[in-house]
Each structure stands twice: as structure tokens, then as C-alpha cells.
Amino acid sequence: MTADAWFEIAASACLILGALLSLAAGIGLLRFADALSRMHAATKPQITGLAFILLAIGLEARNWATVSTLILVMLFQMLTAPVAAHMIGRAAYRTRHLRRELLLTDELADVVDRAATDLATDPAKRPE
Template identity: 55%
Template sequence: MSAVADWAGGVLLLVGAVLALVAGIGLVRFPDVLDRMHAATKPQVLGVLLLLAGLALRLRTPSDLGMLVLVAIFQLSTAPVAAQMIGRAAYRSGRVDRTLLDADELAGR
């Protein structure tokens, strides 16, 4: 049973690292603030959660699991808020091409 958990943890670590790498490449390659914001939040958060799940399968001690849960909660609570603030600041400073938006809820403000 321990060998299966170790292999599953290794696979989760590898997939999480690849997703985090893809998020980093997206930050460099995407041309627009909104595209970069998408790359910075969605695959990066999923990659970190997969890394944490892989670590949880590898470590398996209660104190380590508690710390990993705290890191996951912190990551899930800060990344969406940061993306919202970055998007709002980019919109207000005029760095967003408004013709690319499907719906512009902030147009009247």
C-alpha cells in the first residue's frame, strides 16, 4: 500500500510541476493583461494543489498534513483575490482592450 501511495504522490508531483511550469510560460508568452492573469491563477493554483496532494501522499504525518492543508487554504483564498485586483487595476488604468471584452460591466462606472 505504501508503494502505491508513493507512486501516486510522485505522479501528482510531476503533473503539478508541469502545470506550474505551463503557468509560468503563459505569464511570459501571453500578450494581454487579462490573458496573463488567467495563466497566473487557473493552472498555477491547480498545479500547487496537485503538488500539495503529492506531498501529502509522500509525507503522511499529521503535522505535515496540517501544514499542507493550511498552505492549500491560503493559496485558494489569495490567488483569486489577487487576480481580481490585478484585473481591476488594469481595467482602470486603460491597459485592457475593451473591444475584446464580451460584456463590460464596469463601463458605466
């Protein structure tokens, strides 16, 4: 077997694995109960699936121009997906779009209550 055949087999395996992980992320978005669970499904398997798909493209293309672009795409996704998930989780928590009975511990309750009390006593602290 030649090296090209091995690269194609590896690229095919990465593409299938990435597609399955992305499918799992989509199913998780549809099936999970609340926003916090959906946030987890939208980030973890989606980023890993994207990594495998980009690896498959890199193995198939095998030139530095393509690989460097793929590295930038992956870096951008790895930097933005956690921030977006954090903001979605924060908005869901503050607007009560979550199922409290699914939370094992609520570490933000005291902080949010204290912030609400501070805003009620001093309206000047309200963000604009």
C-alpha cells in the same frame, strides 16, 4: 505491490502533474497578450498545480503534522489568489493596460464612467 509503492507512484504522478500545470501557468504569463489574460493564467493552473504538489508532499510524508500544514498552505492560497487576481484585473482595467478588442462584453464601462462623473462633479467623494 505494497501500499508504500502505491503511495510513491501516486505522489510521483501528482508531482509531475503539478509541475506541468505550474509550467503552463508560467508559459501563459509570458505568452498571453494583456493583463486580464495573464491574470487568468497566473491563477487557475497555478492553484491547481500547487494543489497537486501539496498532495504529492502529503502522500509522501503521511503524518498529520505535515498534512495539517499543507492544508493551511492550500487554504491560504485559495483565499489570496482570487483576491490578488481581482485587484490586478481591476488595476489593469482602470489604467487601460488591456486590449479592448479582446473583450467580448465590457460590464464595467458604465460603472467606471459613472464613478468618474461623480468624482468630477463632487471632489469630496474622492478617496484618500
